[in-house]
Amino acid sequence: MVIASAFSPLTPQLHIPDGFLSTAVTLVFWLITIAFVSIAARRLQHDFDERLAPLMGILAAFIFAAQMINFPVAGGTSGHLLGGALATIILGPWAAILVMTAVIGAQAILFQDGGLLVMGANIFNMGILTALIGFGLYRSAAGRSRRTKLLVAGAAAWLSVMAGALSTSLQLWLSGTSTLNIVMPAMLGVHALIGVGEALITAGALAFIMQTRPDLLSDAEVTQRGGRAWIVVGAVITLAVILLAPLASANPDGLERVAEDYGFINAGLDSPYQILPDYTIPLLGETSLSTIIAGAIGAVVVAGLVILLAQFLRKSASSDQQLATD
Amino acid sequence: MQTSAFDRYQAGDSAIHRLDPRVKVIITVLFVLSNVLIPDGAWLGFVLALTMILIITNWAGLAWDFVLKRSLIVLPFALAAVTVIFAVPGVALASIHIGPWTLTPTDAGLIRFISILVRSLLSVQMAILLTATTPFPDLIHALRHLRLPQPLVATLSFMYRYLAVLSDETTRLLRARRARSAQQPGMHSGGPLLWRARVAGNMVGQLFLRSLERGDRVYKAMLARGYTGHLYTLNPHVMQRHDWLMAALALAVLAAIQILSRL
Amino acid sequence: MPIIHPDASTQAIQQRLAETAAAPTLRVERLDYTYPDGHKALSDVSLDIQEGEKVALVGPNGAGKSTLILNLNGIFRGEGRVEVAGMTVEKQNLPVVRALVGLVFQNPDDQLFSPTVFEDVAFGPLHMGLPETEVYARVQEALAQVGMSDYVQRLSYHLSMGEKKRIAIATVLAMHPKILILDEPSSGLDPRSRRQLINLLRKLPLTMLVSTHDMLMVKDLFPRMVIMDEGRIVADGPTASLFDDTDLLEAHGLERPHC
Secondary structure (H helix, E strand, O other), rough: OOHHOOOOOOOHHHHHOOOOOOOHHHHHHHHHHHHHHHHHHHOOOOOOOHHHHHHHHHHHHHHHOOOOOOEEEEEOOEEOOOOOOOHHHHHHOOOOOOOOHHHHHHHHHHHOOOOOHHHHHHHHHHHHHHHHHHHHHHOOOOOHHHHHHHHHHHHHHHHHHHHHHHHHHHHHOOOOOOOHHHHHHHHHHHHHHHHHHHHHHHHHHHHHHHHHHHHHOOOOHHHHHHHHHHHHHHHHHHHHHHHHHHHHHHOOOHHHHHHHHHOOOOOOOOOHHHOOOOOOOOOHHHHHHHHHHHHHHHHHHHHHHHHHHHHHHHHHHHHHHHHOOO | OHHHHHHHEEEEOOHHHHHHHHHHHHHHHHHHHHHOOOOOOOOHHHHHHHHHHHHHHOOOOOOOOOHHHHHHHHHHHHHHHHHHHHHHHOOOOOEEEEEEEEOEEEHHHHHHHHHHHHHHHHHHHHHHHHHHHHHHHHHHHHHHHOOOOOOHHHHHHHHHHHHHHHHHHHHHHHHHHHEEEEEOOOOOOOHHHHHHHHHHHHHHHHHHHHHHHHHHHHHHHHHHHOOOOOOOOOOOOOHHHHHHHHHHHHHHHHHHHHHHHOO | OOOOOOOOOHHHHHHHHHOOOOOOEEEEEEEEEEEOOOEEEEEEEEEEEEOOOOOEEEEOOOHHHHHHHHHOOOOOOOOOEEEEEEEOHHHHHHHHHHEEEEOOOOHHHHHOOOEHHHHHHHHHHHHHOHHHHHHHHHHHHHHHHOOOOOOOOHHHOOOHHHHHHHHHHHHHHHOOEEEEEEEEEOOOHHHHHHHHHHHHHOOOOEEEEEEEEHHHHHHOOHHHHEEEEOOOEEEEHHHHHHHOOOOOOOOOOOOOOOO
């Protein structure tokens, strides 16, 4: 029953179960996640050697096991790890996305921790977002002192949890499952604390690795895993979290109004479910079909942007490598 | 047995157990999708979905409350949806005063909240049935056949194999830490917060380096048996007539649920 | 695990396996090996093993036993010459050599890397390019040889240490190797499992090279013993006479088994 202890009351809050997200939100995040995961899979098949196959699986099991390690904080709560930021710092963003996808997938399939249909959203929140922000920030510390690197890594870990919480709240709100003015401050508040545990363990683990096997986290290794463009990615997401979180928490009505104005949601809470009208004859009415198609088009656009971004990142990574070898 | 925590599989030889894992995966996902598509308050649809769960449970030779009990794990997350009770416009059911705030639960809000919860419970119940009647290695095969990218499937496969090994290793680390940390009455054990976090960090770091070394040893063991970068495996699953029949039956039932819940 | 059916390139291994001559099963000539970090692990190692011989490889930790073993099927590539059944261990021969040399690692959790016993035992035959029916037959045969026929569909992590060790041996028996090489096979076993393992090794009609600290097993099972220390072979001869040379044993941190 070791595993049961891994999922203390604090963890599952980012593992959304099925039924809590609307079809449109589910669909959009699946498409985004599929885009990222298939790029990650293709890149790993091309760029890495064959020893990666067993290594990735064992490291996924490592993340799983590392989530069991906790430390008492106060009042019966304990700090522990989600692992997304640690994975991206020690493996690079693409490998981390694949490893976290396997972890989140197995948690859903083996333990029903997180839903099947909403797995796309869960992977996005806990695997992709964390990998992008975590690596982006850590990459910016390349060449700095050990102390700076650890501080940045800790900050990246904290922000990765906050980004996940932010994105989870937005998904719940867009699905009409929660009201923004309550779910957002609650989620962000709880995860600001959980994030501290994440930050401390991530920095502690990195300090240990730097001491024992400095070669694994050398600047050359880290720059080889991703080019400077990642710094931009990390900065953009950080900025989004830093700006969006307080804005939405302090003035959720504002965000809601913006969303309405731009047609993300039609009119407050009950509208997302208008996507699936309960008055038409079986199958999907005209309105719902058009909404879903609109959602799909939106997702395809996002996926396209992701692919362009990936190509851009790849080019910049290879030019960085060239600089290093010159 | 310690490792049993990983295996939710309940050995058996029912028609459900023997069903092709691909069919089971697809039906499970479609069932979850069907739940999300059932409109708020369409109780008939939810009851039919629950009936489907109970029939499959019975067919698989599991106790009738097997999945019901286990599905309660989604309840904590329901907290996230509580606010809809007060947010959806509708007929006010009551008026609750807490300090300066007044909460007004509405009928529509309550219906929506219960619908979300029921959707979630039903979905997790089917997921539990899938894991209870399908060994995970078969699920991995099914995912490969359903065209998941190869690196992801390989990662899942090795991960499943080493989950128990690494968690045993972690348990030993945790036990060693416990054995060394004494606790004075009325005081926190294990020193100040930063120190405790650092110990945990060291453990994670150590676990990582051990995993890395294990990865290297496993790779050598694979090389020794002729691995050259491609993973081969046999395909033990072939769709039989009864697999197609079951798939068709399940699809028909799901379609019926959708139609009936919209009448 | 991903499904890719064996193709023509792996079928060629079969042809070449059939061509291997009946030369000495294993011949090592003046082998040197230096780790990438500069540590010299093997120097001037020469060793001949004839068909049917069962040889023990002993020596203190860090003597180079495991490094030597990893050189024998080309996982490590040192300077010098290694030949298996007349075939030189070099890049283009590796697929064949790896089928000829059955290497069983010390920790069965590293050796058994697939979720189920079947997949693990089938791994070698599949990567040799054998047809499907032959793979099934070999899995059955190999598991029968180690007395584990009922374990085909079991999950590897549900097994006891002794069971894991025997299945680890089956994973290489299924490849029909010319020589079986085991690293510390009896370590971590309780007395009964150890006894079962020794009986199994005695029964297997195969050429064997076994690295071990278990001197009692050496005395029991291996007529010939090779002692390594600091990367060199310091003695090679009949077990009985080497056990009589107390000075030699003591000089290399070994103990003569009592009883």
